[in-house]
Amino acid sequence: MRRRDDAELTAALAPLTETYGGVKAYFRGTRDPSVCWSMTAGGIEIGLSDYLADAPDAVILEFVAAAMRKRDRPPTPLYTEWMACEGFTVGKQDLFLARSRNLAGTPVGTHHDLRDAVRRLIDADLIGADDVGDARFTWTRRPNRQRIGYCAVSMRVIAVSCLLDDPDVPEHVLDYVVFHEILHLIRGPHPFRRPHDRGFNAMEAAFPRKEEAERFLRHFTQVPIRNQL
Ligand SMILES: [Zn+2]
Numbered sequence: 001m002r003r004r005d006d007a008e009l010t011a012a013l014a015p016l017t018e019t020y021g022g023v024k025a026y027f028r029g030t031r032d033p034s035v036c037w038s039m040t041a042g043g044i045e046i047g048l049s050d051y052l053a054d055a056p057d058a059v060i061l062e063f064v065a066a067a068m069r070k071r072d073r074p075p076t077p078l079y080t081e082w083m084a085c086e087g088f089t090v091g092k093q094d095l096f097l098a099r100s101r102n103l104a105g106t107p108v109g110t111h112h113d114l115r116d117a118v119r120r121l122i123d124a125d126l127i128g129a130d131d132v133g134d135a136r137f138t139w140t141r142r143p144n145r146q147r148i149g150y151c152a153v154s155m156r157v158i159a160v161s162c163l164l165d166d167p168d169v170p171e172h173v174l175d176y177v178v179f180h181e182i183l184h185l186i187r188g189p190h191p192f193r194r195p196h197d198r199g200f201n202a203m204e205a206a207f208p209r210k211e212e213a214e215r216f217l218r219h220f221t222q223v224p225i226r227n228q229l
Pocket residue numbers: 180181184195196229
């Protein structure tokens with residue numbers, strides 16, 4: 001899909017003219033997909049994240065309208081569907097990584113390589129190679145203790161706290177953290193479902209040394225495991 005320019009974005013948001021009198025819109029670079037707006041003499045001025053520059057008009061209109069109704073809204077149905085489409089991350093993933101200041105952008109750490117963890121999970125048949133085909137794995141720059149694993153599902157980016165890039169962290173513990181985050185990828189963007197529901201827990205139970213890994217992490221980070229992944 002071709003990327004729109006500001007004039008085309010303004011045209012895509014023309015239906016909002018009825019509500020706001022006039023609409024002027026522009027794309028802006030943001031770390032996460034978002035909308036900002038301000039009222040002007042001529043109506044409303046809307047800034048939309050440039051991640052949506054190649055989205056269909058209907059997705060753009062729905063995303064902006066929902067954001068303006070409520071700032072903290074869940075992703076909307078058309079947007080969710082668009083995020084899950086083939087090739088969504090092309091061009092966006094690199095931008096997201098470059099804009100995420102806490103992400104190192106590389107899976108290669110000093111003591112562990114996250115790609116090795118992924119390979120071990122594939123070899124153990126816990127995931128399929130297709131599950132992570134276009135996913136990117138990165139260490140964080142800061143040794144986060146409260147959040148040791150993170151999955152940006154729509155961008156297909158998985159980050160692991162560099163706190164775990166430590167020779168004392170066994171492979172199976174790292175594998176468990178990476179496995180947990182990959183499960184979020186496999187489940188895909190589902191805004192109206194709790195991330196760790198019964199279905200998720202059932203999938204996670206397939207990891208053979210789960211309890212042992214959780215015990216290690218609790219001890220190693222001194223933080224309860226449930227909130228960290
Ligand atoms: Zn999780």
